[in-house]
Amino acid sequence: MDNSVIVSLRDIVVDFDGQRILNGLNLDIHDKEFVTLLGSSGCGKTTTLRLIAGFLEPTSGTVSLHGKDITGVPPYKRPVNTVFQKYALFPHLNVFENVAFGLRLKHLDEDTIRTKVRDMLEVVGLKGFERRSISQMSGGQQQRVAIARSLVNEPEILLLDEPLGALDLKLRKEMQLELKRLQREMNITFVYVTHDQEEALTMSDTVVVMNGGVIQQVGTPEEIYNEPKNAFVADFIGDSNIIDGVMHRDFLVSFAGVQFPCVDRGFKPEQSVQVVVRPEDIEVVSPMEGQLTGEVNEVIFKGVHFEMHVDCDGREWLIHSTRACTPGERIGMRIGPNEIHIMARSEG
Numbered sequence: 086m087d088n089s090v091i092v093s094l095r096d097i098v099v100d101f102d103g104q105r106i107l108n109g110l111n112l113d114i115h116d117k118e119f120v121t122l123l124g125s126s127g128c129g130k131t132t133t134l135r136l137i138a139g140f141l142e143p144t145s146g147t148v149s150l151h152g153k154d155i156t157g158v159p160p161y162k163r164p165v166n167t168v169f170q171k172y173a174l175f176p177h178l179n180v181f182e183n184v185a186f187g188l189r190l191k192h193l194d195e196d197t198i199r200t201k202v203r204d205m206l207e208v209v210g211l212k213g214f215e216r217r218s219i220s221q222m223s224g225g226q227q228q229r230v231a232i233a234r235s236l237v238n239e240p241e242i243l244l245l246d247e248p249l250g251a252l253d254l255k256l257r258k259e260m261q262l263e264l265k266r267l268q269r270e271m272n273i274t275f276v277y278v279t280h281d282q283e284e285a286l287t288m289s290d291t292v293v294v295m296n297g298g299v300i301q302q303v304g305t306p307e308e309i310y311n312e313p314k315n316a317f318v319a320d321f322i323g324d325s326n327i328i329d330g331v332m333h334r335d336f337l338v339s340f341a342g343v344q345f346p347c348v349d350r351g352f353k354p355e356q357s358v359q360v361v362v363r364p365e366d367i368e369v370v371s372p373m374e375g376q377l378t379g380e381v382n383e384v385i386f387k388g389v390h391f392e393m394h395v396d397c398d399g400r401e402w403l404i405h406s407t408r409a410c411t412p413g414e415r416i417g418m419r420i421g422p423n424e425i426h427i428m429a430r431s432e433g
Contacts, residue, residue, distance in 0.1 A: 090152075091116045091242065091274055092137055097146035099132055099298075106132050108298040110146070114242075114276060115291075119268050121277045123285040124295035125321075130278045133295075134244050137276060139163050166235035167244040171251075174219050174230055180206070181215035183230050187238040205237040208267065225256045232267070242274045249284070261287050282322050286310060294318050315428060319361045326367075326402050330360040330427070338427060341397060343376050345420060349427035359428045364405040365390070366424035375417020377402075381410045 092114040099107040107129045114120050114137075122130035135141040136148055139160035148156045155163060166187075174183050184202045193201075206212055209229040219227060228248060235243055245264070249257045265288050268275045279285055285292050286306040294301045294309060294317075302314040313319035316327050330340030335350035340360045352358060372378045379397030386409075393404045395416065402418065410416055 089115045091150065092276075093147075093149040093152070094133070094136065095147045095149070097133075097136065097148070098144045099129070099136070099141070100144045106298050107136075107143070110298070110300060112293060112300060112303070114274060117272055117274055119265065119275045119277065119288060119290045120293060121279060121285040121289040121291070122293050122295060123279060123282065123321075125280050128295040129298040130280075130295050131246055132298075134167070134246055134276060134278050137242070138165055138167050138244055164241040165244060166238055166240040166242075167246065168231050168235050168248045169246050174227060174234075176219050178219070179215065180211065180217045180219065180222070180230055183219065184233045184237055186234060191238075201237055202233075205233045208236070208270065209233045210263070224252050225260060228252065228260060229263075232264075236267070236271060236273075240273065242276060243268075245275060245277045247278055247280070249279075257284075264288060286322070294321060296321070312426065313361060313428065316359055316361075319426075319428070324364050324403055324405075326362045326364065328360045328362070328400070329430075330358050332356045332358045332427060336422075338425065341377055341400065345376065345425055346422045347425040347427060348422050349425070352427065352429075357430055359430055361426040361428060362420055362424060364392070364403040366420065367402070367404045367406075368419040368421075369393075369404060369406045369408050369410065370417040370419050372415050372417045375419055377418040377420075378415060379418060381412050381414045381416060384410060384412060 090113045094110055094112045097107050097110040110133065122133055124130050132141065136143060139158060143156065147154050175186065181202055184205060185198050188198045188201060206214060209232055211226065211229050211233065249260050252260060261284055277288065289306055291303060292306055292309045293303050296317050302309060302318045309318065309322055313322065319325045319327055328340045330338050332338050332352040334354055336347055338345055338347045338360060377397050379395040379402060381393055382396050383394040385392040390405045390407050391409050393406060393410060395402045395404055
């Protein structure tokens with residue numbers, strides 16, 4: 086077994102009320118890695134987190150820590166702490182006592198507790214807030230207290246279940262960078278659950294895309310975005326144009342009635358495939374210069390770019406461009422070989 090693997094889930098099945106929540110899940114989480122479980126509601130990501138924490142037993146399969154089976158070990162005996170979306174802080178205790186709670190359970194002496202709590206509050210940017218009552222703090226500050234309370238116990242793994250869900254967008258973005266910094270500084274493994282694709286791409290070393298209790302793809306944010314394994318992943322991570330095509334031979338594909346050079350290979354001759362083209366990878370040119378031509382239906386200003394819906398032979402294409410076109414205008418679309426990603430046809 087790879088020495089850097091800290092948690093290993095093998096053949097995990099979870100049934101709940103006659104419903105299969107996880108279906109034969111296999112996943113390795115590496116030491117000191119920021120891993121994000123990404124998927125929509127009900128895909129099994131929080132269930133996976135609860136298995137690692139020990140709040141839940143699998144119907145079948147094993148959970149291992151450092152190669153040792155811990156499937157039946159209760160949560161308090163695992164080197165794991167969890168930060169929940171609802172923070173679960175103690176309203177009757179001040180900030181210092183909230184953070185010190187776990188240390189007191191370990192019966193550490195007062196001096197050690199004081200030092201550890203003060204150091205931890207400084208790390209999360211709450212120095213000087215020790216005596217503050219929880220009710221006087223903003224959502225973002227409460228979130229930091231919850232994180233400090235979990236990290237002060239020096240867990241090997243910190244589990245975070247949609248912890249930024251209740252924050253407004255600006256604060257959320259700040260906390261994403263803050264969590265990434267904390268994970269690097271503390272040098273521990275973070276396993277993070279979210280349904281927010283941008284959040285997953287921003288923060289993670291590794292993204293695990295889940296759907297229907299099954300892992301669809303595991304990879305770096307770049308791999309997940311640029312090399313989706315199937316149509317589900319391509320569609321879930323950012324906007325995509327997904328078109329049926331035919332791979333004639335290595336480096337040559339047809340879709341939308343046109344042949345395109347591409348960089349993919351290894352498919353059978355004349356294999357039917359799915360082609361992914363990201364909206365930002367389509368160059369808007371004059372109709373004469375385009376491999377495809379279409380009519381602009383709708384233009385939406387998005388700040389950084391214009392989002393255009395373009396009708397090309399009865400099929401709607403999505404284009405992100407800094408060039409503004411007007412509805413009704415005919416445009417050309419150019420797609421380079423590197424901007425075309427070929428996938429085997431999938432039921433995803």
